[in-house]
Amino acid sequence: MLVLAHVRELLEQAADKLRAVAPDLPVGLYSAGLKRRDLGYPVTIAGIQSVYQRGCDVGAVDLVIVDEAHLIAPDCEGMYRTFLADMQQINPQVRVIGLTATPFRMKSGSICSPDNILNEICYEVGVPGVRCGAQGWGTVLPGVWEPGLRLADVLGADRSTYNQGMRYVGTVYRPPSEANSYLLQATIGCSWNHCTYCATYEGKQFRVRPLDETLEDIAIAGREFGARVRKVFVMDGDALVMELGLWEPILEALRATFPNLRRVSCYATAMNLLAKTPEELRRLRELGLELLYIGPESGDDVTLKRIAKGANSADHVEAAAKARRAGMKQSLIFLLGAGGVERSMEHATASARLATAMDPTFLSALTLMLIPSTPIHKLAQTGRFQMPSVEDLLRELRILVDEANPSDAIFRCNHASNYLPIGGRLPRDREAILQQIDAALSGEVPFREEWSRGL
Numbered sequence: 001m002l003v004l005a006h007v008r009e010l011l012e013q014a015a016d017k018l019r020a021v022a023p024d025l026p027v028g029l030y031s032a033g034l035k036r037r038d039l040g041y042p043v044t045i046a047g048i049q050s051v052y053q054r055g056c057d058v059g060a061v062d063l064v065i066v067d068e069a070h071l072i073a074p075d076c077e078g079m080y081r082t083f084l085a086d087m088q089q090i091n092p093q094v095r096v097i098g099l100t101a102t103p104f105r106m107k108s109g110s111i112c113s114p115d116n117i118l119n120e121i122c123y124e125v126g127v128p129g130v131r132c133g134a135q136g137w138g139t140v141l142p143g144v145w146e147p148g149l150r151l152a153d154v155l156g157a158d159r160s161t162y163n164q165g166m167r168y169v170g171t172v173y174r175p176p177s178e179a180n181s182y183l184l185q186a187t188i189g190c191s192w193n194h195c196t197y198c199a200t201y202e203g204k205q206f207r208v209r210p211l212d213e214t215l216e217d218i219a220i221a222g223r224e225f226g227a228r229v230r231k232v233f234v235m236d237g238d239a240l241v242m243e244l245g246l247w248e249p250i251l252e253a254l255r256a257t258f259p260n261l262r263r264v265s266c267y268a269t270a271m272n273l274l275a276k277t278p279e280e281l282r283r284l285r286e287l288g289l290e291l292l293y294i295g296p297e298s299g300d301d302v303t304l305k306r307i308a309k310g311a312n313s314a315d316h317v318e319a320a321a322k323a324r325r326a327g328m329k330q331s332l333i334f335l336l337g338a339g340g341v342e343r344s345m346e347h348a349t350a351s352a353r354l355a356t357a358m359d360p361t362f363l364s365a366l367t368l369m370l371i372p373s374t375p376i377h378k379l380a381q382t383g384r385f386q387m388p389s390v391e392d393l394l395r396e397l398r399i400l401v402d403e404a405n406p407s408d409a410i411f412r413c414n415h416a417s418n419y420l421p422i423g424g425r426l427p428r429d430r431e432a433i434l435q436q437i438d439a440a441l442s443g444e445v446p447f448r449e450e451w452s453r454g455l
């Protein structure tokens with residue numbers, strides 16, 4: 001049996017899981033990133049980039065399991081298709097199982113259909129917050145509100161969903177790292193909603209949900225999931241904006257409802273962090289709000305002004321210091337390409353400087369996607385914004401990795417928008433990460449294909 005995945009973290013997760021459920025099962029790893037080329041085991045876990053041209057070395061297998069199966073190209077091209085075609089030639093009876101949390105493509109619909117490699121649904125699962133994909137600033141729980149629920153009456157025509165104890169207004173988003181968290185929607189939309197590249201909460205008028213509804217949701221989720229909930233992500237866009245008077249009962253209810261709760265997190269902007277007093281932040285931390293996801297996107301003040309972030313680099317440094325003094329961790333997001341061709345190098349250098357100054361626990365780089373309907377897309381169409389080439393985006397990434405110097409940050413660049421999924425710790429793994437970027441820049445490692453990028 002062969003398990004395929006596209007990033008090192010997924011390979012490691014699969015190996016850990018197999019070790020836990022079947023400790024006596026010999027498992028091989030085949031991944032250049034992990035420096036392993038084990039073949040001939042009953043089960044091999046392989047990175048698709050390492051193995052896709054080596055079907056003959058792998059030989060006949062009975063079953064291939066593809067993690068993140070939505071990455072199999074819809075047509076005849078791509079690494080997965082190439083490799084699976086070879087596997088089928090070697091063993092025409094080979095079976096393929098795909099795992100995905102995002103089984104739908106915008107253009108072609110379900111990835112599972114009678115004519116596809118994946119032609120039948122074997123099993124569907126719903127867990128707290130899931131049916132979310134691993135994309136986006138986060139991804140989504142679309143759906144239609146069931147009739148008769150009180151929130152539907154309150155909020156009128158919003159597209160909402162009721163899914164196993166969760167009631168969401170519109171599409172909701174969470175960071176990839178909150179994939180297993182209970183998602184609680186305490187605010188709707190983003191209180192800022194001006195960033196020129198962002199269509200995330202387009203059409204959602206910002207409002208705070210009535211407290212009794214939020215508490216009711218917690219009670220419903222408690223009955224549904226109880227002790228299974230270890231992490232809670234409070235949405236929408238910048239839930240930190242809520243007044244302390246609302247946060248307190250919510251955090252208290254979360255602690256009382258989920259006995260195994262380890263962490264509460266939310267998105268935050270520098271502005272709403274700065275608007276809280278040190279005492280308020282300390283109180284939020286005491287009650288369990290531990291991690292803030294902040295997207296400065298750039299450290300370059302010219303870029304920040306152009307993308308209408310609403311705060312400059314000095315504001316972000318001050319906000320980060322305030323959060324740190326309150327004992328909160330930060331997960332920072334920078335956006336490759338945000339400075340365009342014109343500010344590409346300044347954007348990269350200043351972002352590295354800001355990442356150092358903010359000193360986060362988690363640091364990630366995403367890549368700007370030009371979404372139709374956003375101001376930046378319009379600027380691009382009229383030639384007033386120019387997206388850097390893929391190589392230049394990688395050069396920005398290289399500068400960020402080379403020059404950012406946090407005390408000890410987990411670095412991730414594995415978001416679906418990125419051309420090169422990489423990760424590690426900074427500064428510890430700097431040289432290894434730089435080597436991977438250099439390998440991609442010199443053509444030794446392929447970029448993620450355009451069709452498979454997304455938010």
Ligand code: SF4
Pocket residue numbers: 190191192193194195198199200201237238269295
């Ligand atoms: S603060 Fe975040 S959610 Fe709000 S508009 Fe900017 S990027 Fe979008």
